[in-house]
Amino acid sequence: MFKFIQLCKPRLPRVACSFSSSATRSDPQTAGIAFKFTALEKDHSDSPAKDSEAANTKTRAGQTSPGIAYENAQYATKLFPNKPYHPSQLNAGYTGKPFTLIPRKARQKDPFVLMGINPLKEYKNTLMLSSFVTEMGKIKPRYQTGLSAKSQRRVAKAIRRARSFGLIPVTSKFDHEASARMFKIR
Amino acid sequence: MPLYELVCISRAKMTQGSMKDLLKKSALTVLDRGGAVRGFVNIGREQMLPYRMKRHMEYHTHGSFWLMHYFSNPKTSQVLLDQLKLDARVIRCNVVKVTDKLSQMVNTDESL
Numbered sequence: 001m002f003k004f005i006q007l008c009k010p011r012l013p014r015v016a017c018s019f020s021s022s023a024t025r026s027d028p029q030t031a032g033i034a035f036k037f038t039a040l041e042k043d044h045s046d047s048p049a050k051d052s053e054a055a056n057t058k059t060r061a062g063q064t065s066p067g068i069a070y071e072n073a074q075y076a077t078k079l080f081p082n083k084p085y086h087p088s089q090l091n092a093g094y095t096g097k098p099f100t101l102i103p104r105k106a107r108q109k110d111p112f113v114l115m116g117i118n119p120l121k122e123y124k125n126t127l128m129l130s131s132f133v134t135e136m137g138k139i140k141p142r143y144q145t146g147l148s149a150k151s152q153r154r155v156a157k158a159i160r161r162a163r164s165f166g167l168i169p170v171t172s173k174f175d176h177e178a179s180a181r182m183f184k185i186r
Numbered sequence: 187m188p189l190y191e192l193v194c195i196s197r198a199k200m201t202q203g204s205m206k207d208l209l210k211k212s213a214l215t216v217l218d219r220g221g222a223v224r225g226f227v228n229i230g231r232e233q234m235l236p237y238r239m240k241r242h243m244e245y246h247t248h249g250s251f252w253l254m255h256y257f258s259n260p261k262t263s264q265v266l267l268d269q270l271k272l273d274a275r276v277i278r279c280n281v282v283k284v285t286d287k288l289s290q291m292v293n294t295d296e297s298l
Contacts, residue, residue, distance in 0.1 A: 123282075124193070124229070124253075165193050166278045167251075169236035179233060 099143055107148040112155075119151060123158040126167055126174045133159060137171045187221065187257045189284040189291045194270065195239075195277040198232040198248035205250070208275050212254055215266045221258030228252050241277045249277050255284070257291075 079085065088094060112119050122128055132140050132155050139159050142152045162168045196208060213223045229251035239246050258266075263281055270279045285291055 161282075165280050166195050166235060166237070166239060166249075167193075171237075174236060179230070 106142075106146060109146060110148045110151050112151045113148060119154040120158050120161075123161045123165070124167060126162065127176055129155075129159050129162055129168055130174045130176070133168075133173055135173055137169055137173060187259055188286045189224070190256055190258060190263050191282045191284050192254040192256070192266065192270075192279060193282065194252055194254070194279040195235070195249040196252065197246070197275050197277060198250055200250070200275060204275065208273065209252070209254070211273075212266060212270060213256075215269055216256045216258050216262060219258065219262040219265065221256055221262050224255035224257065226252060226254050235277075239277055242274050246277050 079090075089096075107113055111117075119128075132145055134140055139156050142149065145152060145155070147155060159168070163170050168174045192212065194212075196205070200208075209226060213226075216223055231250045232248055233251060235247055235249050239249075267279060267281055270276045288294065
């Protein structure tokens with residue numbers, strides 16, 4: 001996964017994008033937010049005889065002002081002109097990835113480790129097991145539960161055991177309210 | 187002898203006498219073979235099962251959940267399971283070994 005990201009270099013020269021509110025009034029076309037593109041890599045446009053790509057870039061960028069890139073340009077979101085973006089892609093922390101991988105500190109925050117409980121012994125605890133299961137009854141993956149690998153394995157085994165013993169449903173979550181209602185009626 | 191836990195789902199529509207008989211039968215199976223019964227726990231009487239189960243040529247949607255904790259040797263545990271599986275009043279039964287270690291079975295606190 002990471003190799004793919006490294007190999008995938010953008011073909012266009014990297015540009016920094018700055019949002020300047022001052023330019024909105026002057027530019028009738030981009031009413032709202034104005035995008036100021038400044039080239040981060042060396043400007044090859046001085047030699048017109050070389051790549052046609054560079055020439056295209058210049059014309060595509062339109063009103064690039066060569067010279068000053070703003071301060072933290074390397075951390076800027078790389079946005080390209082004439083490319084449609086979803087509003088969520090303009091958010092500050094947008095990475096394009098569906099989830100962040102767990103750093104290797106899961107054992108410090110694992111509730112079973114902190115309380116000294118073996119989750120496999122809690123196979124009868126349907127209320128607890130339900131919190132590790134989706135609405136469809138599927139066991140939640142580790143990046144959603146945030147458990148350590150050991151705890152995750154044990155919780156999964158407890159859930160499989162409870163399913164086999166007939167304590168929790170397989171294709172849904174155990175409805176505690178409904179069962180409590182039934183118990184009251186009895 | 188290790189401590190075992192029997193998790194049993196029995197038929198919902200049973201008379202109290204019949205239920206008592208079932209519990210007594212399972213306890214006697216252990217006791218007759220040199221084991222000891224620690225106790226019974228009721229998890230739910232006439233609860234709706236999480237999914238439909240088929241046993242003894244019948245579909246069941248409701249059942250009574252109960253546990254039995256007992257000490258025995260592994261062979262007795264197997265015999266108990268075999269006997270209960272033949273019983274028509276039982277929908278599903280499973281045995282789990284709780285522990286082998288004495289410290290986990292009993293309270294070894296000398297102050298008591």
